[in-house]
Amino acid sequence: MAVTSDGDHDHVLARAAEGLRELTDEGWVRARESVLARVLRAVRPSDHVAGRHAGGRFALATPLLVDRVRAALDVPEGEVRVLDVRCVVGPPAQDAVAGELEAVTVVLSVRFGSRIAGTAELARGAAADAVSAALGADFDARLVTVDLHVADVHPGPARGRPETGPRQADRSPST
Amino acid sequence: MECDVHHTPSKAAPSSADDERAVDDSELVRRARLGDKEAFGELATRHGTAMYRYARRMLRDDGMAEDCMQDALAAALTSMERFRGESTVRTWLFGILTHTVRRRMRVMTRHPEQELPPEGAVGGPADRADDPAAAAQAHGLLEALELALADLPDLQRACWILAEVERMPYADVARVQATSVGAVRGAVHRARLNLGRRLEPWR
Numbered sequence A: 001m002a003v004t005s006d007g008d009h010d011h012v013l014a015r016a017a018e019g020l021r022e023l024t025d026e027g028w029v030r031a032r033e034s035v036l037a038r039v040l041r042a043v044r045p046s047d048h049v050a051g052r053h054a055g056g057r058f059a060l061a062t063p064l065l066v067d068r069v070r071a072a073l074d075v076p077e078g079e080v081r082v083l084d085v086r087c088v089v090g091p092p093a094q095d096a097v098a099g100e101l102e103a104v105t106v107v108l109s110v111r112f113g114s115r116i117a118g119t120a121e122l123a124r125g126a127a128a129d130a131v132s133a134a135l136g137a138d139f140d141a142r143l144v145t146v147d148l149h150v151a152d153v154h155p156g157p158a159r160g161r162p163e164t165g166p167r168q169a170d171r172s173p174s175t
Numbered sequence B: 001m002e003c004d005v006h007h008t009p010s011k012a013a014p015s016s017a018d019d020e021r022a023v024d025d026s027e028l029v030r031r032a033r034l035g036d037k038e039a040f041g042e043l044a045t046r047h048g049t050a051m052y053r054y055a056r057r058m059l060r061d062d063g064m065a066e067d068c069m070q071d072a073l074a075a076a077l078t079s080m081e082r083f084r085g086e087s088t089v090r091t092w093l094f095g096i097l098t099h100t101v102r103r104r105m106r107v108m109t110r111h112p113e114q115e116l117p118p119e120g121a122v123g124g125p126a127d128r129a130d131d132p133a134a135a136a137q138a139h140g141l142l143e144a145l146e147l148a149l150a151d152l153p154d155l156q157r158a159c160w161i162l163a164e165v166e167r168m169p170y171a172d173v174a175r176v177q178a179t180s181v182g183a184v185r186g187a188v189h190r191a192r193l194n195l196g197r198r199l200e201p202w203r
Helices: A006-023 A026-040 A064-073 A116-134 B025-033 B037-059 B062-078 B089-108 B132-151 B154-165 B169-175 B180-200
Strands: A048-053 A055-059 A080-089 A100-111 A145-154
Touching: A006 A080, A006 B132, A006 B180, A026 A145, A026 B037, A026 B062, A048 A064, A048 A080, A048 B169, A055 A100, A064 A080, A064 A100, A064 B037, A080 A116, A080 A145, A080 B037, A100 A116, A116 A145, A116 B089, B025 B037, B025 B089, B037 B062, B037 B154, B062 B089, B089 B154, B132 B154, B132 B180, B154 B169, B154 B180, B169 B180
Parallel strands: A100 A145
Antiparallel strands: A048 A055, A080 A100
């Protein structure tokens, strides 16, 4: 049996592995943008909700509505992080592709140290506004129940100057 | 009632492009799950280079590696809800990729094996312009490694790349390969012996 130096082998292999680790394949550099663009166009099966504007009804995929609600609440330096958004959609009327939005449930994490009730109420308002904006000027958002579920808290940095809640800059405090 | 809340940037909500790098993978998954395509794009950019490196060495074909990347990323995007954080995001993505690579390899067995083109990399050791001799040597070693890797059995090649190149813990490699930690340890050990023999002239 040949005697080999494991240390030498390990050193060569480590150098080789490091070389490979540093490498970016040209094929990926060439392809990544088009691959990503094709992936992001992938359609996820989803329900549709009915919106209304002056021209009539339109259908909106629920992932889009979810993204609008998330974007409204998940603002930089905000007090909440959206963990989930669930839509309850009624059955479509005859010959319609989209049902009526009946309820939206937003599952949240709030920053540790924030006043949960006040922050949640602001979040509810921001979510309702986002639903209203997404489903058109003629959509009656009062018919939609917006439920909030504060499911978690996340660490907050050191306390400093007074904070705004979700979109609080645009809204007056609820109480 | 007053809102007793305070204004400080959080890790989850970066305020500048530089801070964006500080956003961890699980935060990007949370956003992507809620429809944030930019967050998914950041995840794909972050892990794409390593994923492609693995796919290309398993398949030895750029076109198929690209197809696998597209399939794997699309599968990740559409199954984002199923990621529950039992593993790291990277391990989860590699698991999906491994599944698509294996599917493609089954197709490949019906076709003649192709040689991995020798060129086609950027940012590797050959780019070290400050020491041309060292760069040439590193380039040669890398070529020899590519050839040696190509001759390894699939499991050895996969485990060695994941463990040694991507520095994945054995438990994560086992999860990605849907096998046991012991099997991974054995495969990496045999891969080291085989590669060591092939790279003997570089000692």
